[in-house]
Amino acid sequence: MIGRLTGGSDTEFSGQGTQDGPNVPIAPGAYDIFFNDLDGRYILIPVQ
Numbered sequence: 001m002i003g004r005l006t007g008g009s010d011t012e013f014s015g016q017g018t019q020d021g022p023n024v025p026i027a028p029g030a031y032d033i034f035f036n037d038l039d040g041r042y043i044l045i046p047v048q
Contacts, residue, residue, distance in 0.1 A: 012024075012025055012026060012044075013026075013043060013044045013045070013046075014041070014042065014043045014044070015041070015042060016039065016040050016041045016042075017035075017040040017041075017042060018040065024042075024044075026044060029046060029047075030046070030047040031044045031045060031046055031047060032044070032045045032047055033045075
């Protein structure tokens with residue numbers, strides 16, 4: 001999947017998303033992404 005993750009915090013691999021928040025600063029690559037839709041927290045795990 002190619003796309004953009006927006007509404008996040010300024011940390012690289014984890015944080016809590018907010019509406020209209022900043023873009024998440026991640027490098028291009030493949031990631032497993034886990035998103036908690038109840039509280040907006042997320043974690044990105046690089047796939048080797």
